Amino acid sequence: LIIDRRIILESIDGRQLALESTRDVTERKTWELQQRLLLRELTHRVKNTLAVVQGIAHLTQRSSKAFDEFTERFDGRLAALAAAHSLLVDGDWRGADLSTLAHRQLEPYTSSDSHRMRIVGEPVFLPADLATPFALVFHELATKAAKYGAFSRRGGIVELSWTVRTQGDQPLLTVIWRE
Numbered sequence: 001l002i003i004d005r006r007i008i009l010e011s012i013d014g015r016q017l018a019l020e021s022t023r024d025v026t027e028r029k030t031w032e033l034q035q036r037l038l039l040r041e042l043t044h045r046v047k048n049t050l051a052v053v054q055g056i057a058h059l060t061q062r063s064s065k066a067f068d069e070f071t072e073r074f075d076g077r078l079a080a081l082a083a084a085h086s087l088l089v090d091g092d093w094r095g096a097d098l099s100t101l102a103h104r105q106l107e108p109y110t111s112s113d114s115h116r117m118r119i120v121g122e123p124v125f126l127p128a129d130l131a132t133p134f135a136l137v138f139h140e141l142a143t144k145a146a147k148y149g150a151f152s153r154r155g156g157i158v159e160l161s162w163t164v165r166t167q168g169d170q171p172l173l174t175v176i177w178r179e
Helices: 026-063 068-092 098-110 129-147
Strands: 002-012 015-026 096-098 117-121 125-127 156-166 169-179
Touching: 026 068, 026 117, 068 096, 068 098, 068 129, 096 098, 098 117, 098 125, 098 129, 098 156, 125 129, 129 156
Parallel strands: 117 156
Antiparallel strands: 002 015, 096 125, 156 169
């Protein structure tokens, strides 16, 4: 319980009066604390996202020969990042389902022919700090498949699978991309 108590001294007709007001401000103070925590969390996420965007820009610039190529690659990578962030927002930033993440990154490359991709694996929930890198890796692999691999040829198929096993007391995720 947080109480806001105020005492005001008033002079009325030469007499000093003390006026007291008391009210419960617990709800308002709790709300203000939550707002400060949310703002700090948002600031942290924005800084991390901008660092990722900066890294993407530098990587894209180093691997691009022309400005048009840079723009195309950079736009695609930002779209992949946005898709990953949408999944994370939907999951309250706890993480993302690996299968959903993979589908969202590959579907733009298969047009209306969903038979061109096979995604198989046991349910895996990636924590937020791993979901974005996985999304970017899947995007890069799909982009290469569209330019040079299975998605560039009629009837080409991408098979993405994964398994989880325990190594010691740690889970080990093995991801296989096959064209």
